[in-house]
Amino acid sequence: MxxxxxxxxxxxxxxxxxxxxxxxxxxxxxxxxxxxxxxxxxxxxSKDDKEESKATSPTSSDSFSESDDAGGDALSSSQFxxxxxxxxxxxxxxxxxxxxxxxxxxxxxxxxxxxxxxxxxxxxxxxxxxxxxxxxxxxxxxxxxxxxxxxxxxxxxxxxxxxxxxxxxxxxxxxxxxxxxxxxxxxxxxxxxxxxxxxxxxxxxxxxSPWPAFSKNDEDDENDAPPHRYQDFFEIRPSPLGGLGAFAVRDLKHGETILIEQPILCTTHFSFGSDFYKLSEDDRAAILALHSPDGPDGIDGIVRVNSFQIPGGVALFQVASRFNHACAPVRNVRYGYDVARNAMTFSINVYRVPRGAELLIMYGSNPFELYRIFGFRCSCGGCVPLTRREVDRFHTQAYNIY
Ligand SMILES: C[S@@+](CC[C@H](N)C(=O)[O-])C[C@H]1O[C@@H](n2cnc3c(N)ncnc32)[C@H](O)[C@@H]1O
Incomplete structure (x- = not known):
C-alpha cells in the first residue's frame, strides 16, 4: 500500500x-x-510522502469533477x-x-x-x-x-x-x-x-442539524434512521442521452437528498486491477455491468467513465454511476462524498424537479473537457455541442502530442 x-x-x-x-x-x-x-x-x-502522493494520487481529469458555482462538486484529491x-x-x-x-x-x-x-x-x-x-x-x-x-x-x-x-x-x-x-x-x-x-x-x-443516521446495516440498528431508499425519489431507466439514466418518480424540491450510497469499490487508477479481483463475484458483476465506453480500454474504460473522485482515489457505485451529465444550466443534482459514512450523497440543487424529469449531475465544466476525459459529445441541451470539426481537430492535436 x-x-x-x-x-x-x-x-x-x-x-x-x-x-x-x-x-x-x-x-x-x-x-x-x-x-x-x-x-x-x-x-x-513529509517531503518523501508528498513526492509519493504526487506520483500516486489520481489527477482530477480521471473522474467526475464539477467546478462551477457554489454548488459545484469538484472533487480534487489535493483538497483533502x-x-x-x-x-x-x-x-x-x-x-x-x-x-x-x-x-x-x-x-x-x-x-x-x-x-x-x-x-x-x-x-x-x-x-x-x-x-x-x-x-x-x-x-x-x-x-x-x-x-x-x-x-x-x-x-x-x-x-x-x-x-x-x-x-x-x-x-x-x-x-x-x-x-x-x-x-x-x-x-x-x-x-x-x-x-x-x-x-x-x-x-x-x-x-x-446532523445528517440523518446512516449506515450500510441500517436494518440492524434500531437507533438508526430508516434506510434511505433511492426508489422513493427516482428510478433508473433508459435515457435519451444514451444508455441508462435516473428519472424523478415524483416532484422533488431543492435540498432533498435523493441518494446515499456506499461504493462498490474504492480504488485508484493504479491499483484498480488488483482491487477488482478482491471483490465478491456479485460486486465484480455489478462493475462490469456499468456503462462501458467504446474502444479498447476494457475495464480501465469502465473505471474512467464511471468513477467519482473521493479522498485519495476513486469510487464506483451501482446507482450513482448511472447518472448522466448535464452542463451548468441544466444540471439539477449536486453530489458530495460523505467521508464519515463512506457514502456518496446526491441532492437536488434547483428549485424544483418535476416528476419524470431526468436527474443530472455535472462531470466537468465544458463539452471539450467532457470529450477529452470521458469521450462523449455532450447533448444535454445546456451547452453548445462540439462540432464534428472540433472533434476532428481534437484528435489531430492529440495525435500530434503523442
Ligand atoms: C457514468 S455513465 C452514465 C450512465 C450511462 N448512461 C449508463 O448507461 O450507465 C457516463 C456515460 O453516459 C453517457 N452520457 C452521460 N451524459 C451524457 C450527455 N450529457 N450527453 C451524451 N452522453 C452522455 C456517455 O456515454 C458517458 O460516457
Missing amino acids: SAWDQFSQSFVEDDRQHSDHGMATPDPELPKLTEGNTTPISVLK EPYFALADIKRVSRMDNRYVALTRPIQAYPDSDAIFLKGYRNGIQVFQVRPKQPNLSAQENVTDQAEAPPSSSDSVTSQDVPASTDPLGSVSPNTTASLGREELYVKDEASALTDPAAHVDDAGDYHV
Missing part, C-alpha cells in the same frame, strides 16, 4: 470514528488558507491534503464541542496551531482544529508532528483511536492520548440562508 493510500485510508477511518459530520462536498470557492491574515505553516506530509495552518477565525461561538464561525475566509483562530480541512457539508466548510500544543513553536509543531506529545485537553484512549488512523499525528499505543480535536464549521451568511439544514439562533449563531 502506498503512503498516499495509507494516508487516505487513515483519513477515512479517522472520520468514521470521530465524527458525525464529514461531508466532503468540494467547493470551487475553497478558501486558500493563505488568504487574508492566515499564515500557513505547512502540510502534514491535510492543510495545517496557523489560522484564526473571527467571531466563533462554541456549541457542543464544535465551533461555528460566521466569517470566511479563515482569518484567525487564536487557540489553535493547526486546522485540518475535513470537507464540506451542505455547503459548509468543515474543519478540525487542533489546539495549540504547549512548549512547541509553530514550526516544531509541524516538523515534529509524529513525535509531538498529546496534549491533555481532550482525552481519548488509544483503544479508541489506533495510532495508524490518526492523520493529525501518531498516538502511542497503550497510552492515554489526546487528539485535541474540535470541529469547526465555516459559513458565510449568504449561503446559510439557502442551507435548509442550518438555522440562526437569537445570538446570531448558525446551528447545523
Whole structure:
C-alpha cells in the first residue's frame, strides 16, 4: 500500500470514528488558507510522502469533477491534503464541542496551531482544529508532528483511536492520548440562508442539524434512521442521452437528498486491477455491468467513465454511476462524498424537479473537457455541442502530442 493510500485510508477511518459530520462536498470557492491574515505553516506530509502522493494520487481529469458555482462538486484529491495552518477565525461561538464561525475566509483562530480541512457539508466548510500544543513553536509543531506529545485537553484512549488512523499525528499505543480535536464549521451568511439544514439562533449563531443516521446495516440498528431508499425519489431507466439514466418518480424540491450510497469499490487508477479481483463475484458483476465506453480500454474504460473522485482515489457505485451529465444550466443534482459514512450523497440543487424529469449531475465544466476525459459529445441541451470539426481537430492535436 502506498503512503498516499495509507494516508487516505487513515483519513477515512479517522472520520468514521470521530465524527458525525464529514461531508466532503468540494467547493470551487475553497478558501486558500493563505488568504487574508492566515499564515500557513505547512502540510502534514513529509517531503518523501508528498513526492509519493504526487506520483500516486489520481489527477482530477480521471473522474467526475464539477467546478462551477457554489454548488459545484469538484472533487480534487489535493483538497483533502491535510492543510495545517496557523489560522484564526473571527467571531466563533462554541456549541457542543464544535465551533461555528460566521466569517470566511479563515482569518484567525487564536487557540489553535493547526486546522485540518475535513470537507464540506451542505455547503459548509468543515474543519478540525487542533489546539495549540504547549512548549512547541509553530514550526516544531509541524516538523515534529509524529513525535509531538498529546496534549491533555481532550482525552481519548488509544483503544479508541489506533495510532495508524490518526492523520493529525501518531498516538502511542497503550497510552492515554489526546487528539485535541474540535470541529469547526465555516459559513458565510449568504449561503446559510439557502442551507435548509442550518438555522440562526437569537445570538446570531448558525446551528447545523446532523445528517440523518446512516449506515450500510441500517436494518440492524434500531437507533438508526430508516434506510434511505433511492426508489422513493427516482428510478433508473433508459435515457435519451444514451444508455441508462435516473428519472424523478415524483416532484422533488431543492435540498432533498435523493441518494446515499456506499461504493462498490474504492480504488485508484493504479491499483484498480488488483482491487477488482478482491471483490465478491456479485460486486465484480455489478462493475462490469456499468456503462462501458467504446474502444479498447476494457475495464480501465469502465473505471474512467464511471468513477467519482473521493479522498485519495476513486469510487464506483451501482446507482450513482448511472447518472448522466448535464452542463451548468441544466444540471439539477449536486453530489458530495460523505467521508464519515463512506457514502456518496446526491441532492437536488434547483428549485424544483418535476416528476419524470431526468436527474443530472455535472462531470466537468465544458463539452471539450467532457470529450477529452470521458469521450462523449455532450447533448444535454445546456451547452453548445462540439462540432464534428472540433472533434476532428481534437484528435489531430492529440495525435500530434503523442
Ligand atoms: C457514468 S455513465 C452514465 C450512465 C450511462 N448512461 C449508463 O448507461 O450507465 C457516463 C456515460 O453516459 C453517457 N452520457 C452521460 N451524459 C451524457 C450527455 N450529457 N450527453 C451524451 N452522453 C452522455 C456517455 O456515454 C458517458 O460516457
